[in-house]
Amino acid sequence: MTNPKQSGSCLCGAVTYSFNTDPIGMGQCHCRDCQKVAGGAPGHVVLVPKVALTVTGTTKTITLESASGNQVGRVFCPDCGTHLWFDGGEGLPFYPLKVGTLDDPSDYKPGAVLWTTSAQPWHIIPDDAALFDKDIG
Ligand SMILES: [Zn+2]
Ligand SMILES: [Zn+2]
Structure with missing residues (x-):
């Protein structure tokens, strides 16, 4: 990301957040x-440090x-039901957003x-990323 400040919202x-x-x-x-939860697609996330995220509204x-x-x-x-981010608990210092x-x-x-073991035949897997059968580690 080149933009130093990012913002986003749910559908409604x-x-x-920013x-x-x-x-x-x-x-x-x-x-x-x-x-x-994504309606068929894989989950696409960016990892945002928890301390950096500012939220308005009730989640x-x-x-x-x-x-x-x-x-x-x-x-x-x-x-509106939009899934915004994951919270992996206190051990994880970032939100997958x-x-x-x-x-x-x-x-x-x-x-x-x-x-990747759960990927559907029609999912697109980039060939220049690190691939993991299951979770990392
Ligand atoms: Zn909403
Ligand atoms: Zn997943």
């Missing part, structure tokens, strides 16, 4: 959970066990691709 605009730093990474995830979080067996919160707008909610997602380029 009740929740908006951050004043570059994402510390970008990734996409083909696990079945991401496919379900709701549903915490479920991920494909990796971790408790992962999915933060969304309670009005759904790239489609950015006002300008054009600079997205995933460096890591997770859960």
Whole structure:
């Protein structure tokens, strides 16, 4: 991302956010959970340091066990249902933020691709990213 300041919102605009730093990474995830919540596509995320994210509006979080067996919160707008970011708990210093909610997602380029074993035949997997069968590590 070249833009030093990014902003974004849910579909209805009740929740908006901004951050004043570059994402510390970008990734996409083909696990079945991401496919379900995204309506079929993989999850495309930019990693934003938690301390950098400013949020307006009220979000709701549903915490479920991920494909990796971790408790992962999915933060969304309670009005329109847009999934905004993940919250992996206090051990994770960043939020994987759904790239489609950015006002300008054009600079997205995933460096890591997770859960390629769950990818659908019609998903596009970039060949210049680090590929992982399942989760990292
Ligand atoms: Zn909304
Ligand atoms: Zn996933």
